[in-house]
Amino acid sequence: MSWWQSVLLGLIQGLTEFLPVSSSGHLAIGREILGVEASDDLVFEVVVHAATVLATIIVFRRQIWKLLCGLFKFRYNDETDYILKICVSMIPVFVVGMFFKDIVEGLFNSLATVGVALLVTAFLLFFSDRTSAGRKSGTRSARNGISYGQALTVGIGQAFAAVPGLSRSGTTISTGLLCGMKREDVAQFSFLMVLVPILGEAFLDVVGGDMAASSIPALPLILGFLSAFLSGLFACKVMIALVKKARLKWFALYCAIVGMAVLCWCIF
DSSP: OOHHHHHHHHHHHHHHHHTTTOHHHHHHHHHHHHTOOHHHHHHHHHHHHHHHHHHHHHHTHHHHHHHHHHHTTOSOOHHHHHHHHHHHHHHHHHHHHHHSHHHHHHHTTOHHHHHHHHHHHHHHHHHHHHHHHTSSSOOOOSGGGOOHHHHHHHHHHHHHTTSTTSOHHHHHHHHHHHTTOOHHHHHHHHHHTTHHHHHHHHHHHHHTTTTTTOOSOHHHHHHHHHHHHHHHHHHHHHHHHHHHTTOOHHHHHHHHHHHHHHHHHHHO
16 A cells, blocks of 8 residues: 555544444545555555544544543443433443454445445435434433434444444434434433444554464555545534534435445446
8 A cells, every 4th residue: 555545544444433424435435546555555544444443532532531530430320321321322332343253344345235224324314314314403401312222223323333334424414313312412421432342452453463363564554544644633523513403405416426326336
């Protein structure tokens, strides 16, 4: 992987991680166009995902600090309740990671899968946007704006989003909206709930020696990290504003167009 390829792929990852258009799907498309080897892409993906996690931490630094301060008061409060709900949301993705990891990794070699999954993402975005349009503020009867049942449901959405082309942010936000959550609540929960799984995956890769076995030079990895981090900061703030203003239908149209284009590429 050259330095300019890493910058482009990092830019793609940073923008698409937070926008509901599937970062994994776009990385697979970008890899195919740029001719990057799949083995290189797996290592690179860990690095750029870490960059977007750092961007998330910076954007939500006040909320994260508040949660940590509340947690170490060692009593059940709003912060403890929120963290426990994040833990509940991680159960489905933990199950997928433990028992279906090989199956999911095999899907990354199929562009046709990406195309179909992008069409599914388009449907979810459009349907949730239309369904939630009638209730401008959603419901907030549960503590912190989300119940344990809603947290588990959104977590199931995140688990399905392991399929390349099925947007994680798009799936979790759509699932939350369909469950009756407020837009600002589901946007924040969607971005915070992914921190632990991604950091855990990166840790396992480092401990397992996958990073040490990488054939990618240090410079492309560093440039890819910086590119993903800077573009991720921008995209995270933009996405929060867009969710609050109910502008998901345009992303649905984009995913539908890209999905159809990918399928046509595979067929012809």
